[in-house]
Amino acid sequence: MNLSRHAERRVHQESVRLLASEFPRLAPLPRRVLGALLARTVGNVHLFVRQDLEERGGDRPDAVLISTNGVFALIIAGERPDEQAARAAFRHAEERCAGITDHRGRVVPVSAIHPVVVVPGAGAGRTVRAAGPYWALPETDLARLFRREDAHLNRRQVDVVARQARTRLDGYTRLEAGLPEARPETAGLLDAGSLAENEVEAAQARPFDSWLTFLHPHQHAIVARDYSGPARISGPAGTGKTVVVLHRLRRLARNSTGPLLFTTFVRTLPAVHAATFRRLAPEVADRVEFLHLHAWLRRFLQSRGRAVRVNARGISTAFARAWTVHRENLQNLEPSIDYWRAEVDRVVKGRGLTTVDEYLRAPRRGRKLRLDARQKEQVWALHETYQAKLAERGLHDYNDVVSLAEEELVREPLTESYAAIAVDEVQDITLTGLRLLRRLAGDGPNRLLLVGDGQQQVYPGGWRLSDAGIPVQGRGEILRVNYRNRTGVLDFARGLDATNEVDDLDGGPGVVLGQVEAVNGGGECRSWSGPAAELPHALLGQIAAMPAPLGQTALIVFHHRDLVRCRKLLREAGIATLPLEDYTGAPDDRLKIGTVHRAKGLEFRAVLVVQFDSGEPSGGAAREESTELRNRQRLVAATRARDFVWWASVR
Incomplete structure (x- = not known):
């Protein structure tokens, strides 16, 4: 909530009075920190403080903060706490808060509780890396806990979490400053237009980001599970496979030493997921590398003095x-x-x-x-x-790079091995790439996690995990609930003639999009068909009438030549665009544009799909294969949209 400067002073005075009343012998540092946090409770923020704060020990956090940015367990310390004591304190908060449910039955997992140590002094607006598995934050940087771009819960969800936390946090008191009483001389406490601004922000919020705090119980079970060897997660589009991966990476980073790796064949995904992971797990963000597979391979070969030339x-x-x-x-x-x-x-x-x-x-x-x-x-x-x-x-082509890297790994393994490797969109990686990743991960519990969906394969050819010598028997998971697409979008995607029989990446029966459970109502799809000469008028007309901001919209095509045509059309119309290969997930006002190969794994509020007629192979079998592949690509394109799809077929 936006307050005028006068209102801010009044709230601060109220916070100081309340703290002095509740904790008259409080030390200066926690008094300053809690005073700053307490002033925030005039908005949608709940603060729970230890009742024995003045005689506090190291067995519990000093406070628990719940806001639209998630759940934070706070230790306020004059110096960095002992790692073992900090772990014990944060574990207390995790055990109390984990398992809280929202109105849809989703739970707050352990991996969603943010451990924060607030230290004295001024920061430079950047997180200070601590020796332990927590987010170290200078007291002057407390505003980072409330950044608008990190908000992902709505008021209802925050209230639900706070209400349940109140019954679970024994030994804690909920403190709330409250707004000053309205008086004639205090008119204008709220900045003009702040309520309207809040409504606009709510309308433009990204509710699919609520997974940063809430998980479906089945997802939560996979995040918390320990696997004795390589594991596999499969499931149709929108079922939250990547969500599970990121939460597992946070859990594994907290409970292990050494680096972790997230990799994929899709060049656009690492930067987007790295930014999301920094929001989910700032305390371990520097422990996890997010890197496109071929970028990792070329960096590795360069470190070994092996020159490769890919053009x-x-x-x-x-x-x-x-x-x-x-x-x-x-x-x-x-x-x-x-x-x-x-x-x-x-x-x-x-x-x-x-x-x-x-x-x-x-x-x-x-x-x-x-x-x-x-x-x-x-x-x-x-x-x-x-x-x-x-x-x-x-x-060298891309396959040569894989082969050279594996030869080098055989000759001399990594000096520091990865604690865990997660591979997303695995269905499009070659068999040689899989074998290399198996070698890179090594043997041991939780070392290798493979995630994919055969129905979203956008490159020809195929394999089974057993072909790569990766045994996953008894360690396979299938997700069956679609959380991304609204019903109207999901029904449209189901109507596309994509392959309706897929395996689970290792020969067993899989689940296709037509079999998933939908949880989000609403959604809309529109279609247009016409000659190429009429496309500019139709496309620009639809862009002018979009039900979502352009910054949260993507235009997807199926060939690079079509991308060139559409980009030229948009440029001449003065519409700002951002190529998908340059997209990092950062908010802006530009329309995202790229091929379906670059759109894989991404999601947007709205999607414009432009499909140009193209020649098909003449042979029967080859034509069948090409048609099957194109249909899978069409399904991928449609399921990038959460709320709205416009599908143009250009003759």
Whole structure:
């Protein structure tokens, strides 16, 4: 709540009086800190303070703060507390508050309680890293506990948590300053327009971020579970797989030493999830690396003095020149160069095959076009010529980078191993990438967590975890409740003709989007179809009538060439855009724009999907495979939206 300066002074005076009445012998530091926090309780903030604060020991936190930013357990200390004592104190708050439920039956997990040590002195607006697993905050930086951009609970949720906490926090007193009584001379205590501003903020809030504090009981159980070996989480779009991963990372970081790694094949996700994790777990944010898989590989190879040269245009040229040599042998089977490039990229090199005999025996999961031995030998010849063309130019493709990194790991493992590795969108990683991650994680409990959904696979080819030597029997989880998409959006996505039979990433029966339980009502989808000449008028008209801010909206296409067309259209119309590859989750007013490959794993209040008609492979099996892949990509695009989808089909 926004107060005038006069009102702030009155509230501060009330806070000082209340503290002096409740705790007359309170030391200066806790008096200053609690006075500042107490002044905040005129808004949607609840403060619980230890009744024995003046004779406090180290077995409990000094205060528990509940606000729209979550639940905070606070120790106010003149110097950094002993780590063991701090752990015991924070554990007390976790045990008291964990399990509090909201009106939807979701629970507050241990991983959602923020441990904070408030230390004396001035800060520089930055978190001070403590020796223990907590957030160390200078007293002058207390405002960081109330940053608007970190708010993720509404008033109802805060009140529900505070009401239940009051019955659980034995030995604590709830303190509240309250607004001064309205008098003629105190007119204008509230800044003009503050109530309207609060209403606007509430309308633009991101309620799907409430998972920072609340989890479904099934999600909570997975977060708290210990796995004796590699584990797998699968489930359709919107079921909260990444939510579980981030909470598990926080829990594991609190209870382990050494670095942790979050990685994925999708380049856009690490930066977005890193920013979210800093909101969820500021006390351990520097313990977890969020890095795109190939960025990690190239950094690792550079640290070992292994030079790699990856150039997308040069790689495409090398394959195109190899294709001209072998086109006559393969084009009658399938004339599309893209099909054969995927065969080499995802099957031959993606499975780490090194001889033609291995290729002759290898399964080709996900590939509809059957190849006999002679045809496979012709593909192998294409592969060898492609490798020669790369070598002529001193280039490496992405599969080469994986292979070089694994060779280096075999030669010399990491000096400091990771305490845990989480892999998101695992269904799109190659088999060689999986094997490398298995080696990188090593053996032991909770070391490797694989997360994905076969129905959202946007690249051709496939595998099972057993192919990579990753046993997950008895350590597999399937999520079945959709928390992201409103019913109208979910029903639209269910109507897309995506593959309706998938496995759980290891051959067992999986769950598809049509089988999930929906929990959010409402939502709207609109469709438009017309020639390319009419697209500008239709798209710009829809943008002008969007039910969500442009900053929380994404435009998604299926090919890079279509991205170029749409970006030009928007630029000429004066609409500010942000490429998805540059998106970090930070709020702004720009329309996000990118291909479906860059949109994977992200979510927005509204999504504009523009689908241009394109030529399909001519062969029956290849056409079937291409259509199946496109339908999965369409499902991914639609399920990025929480509230609204506009779908344009351009003829």
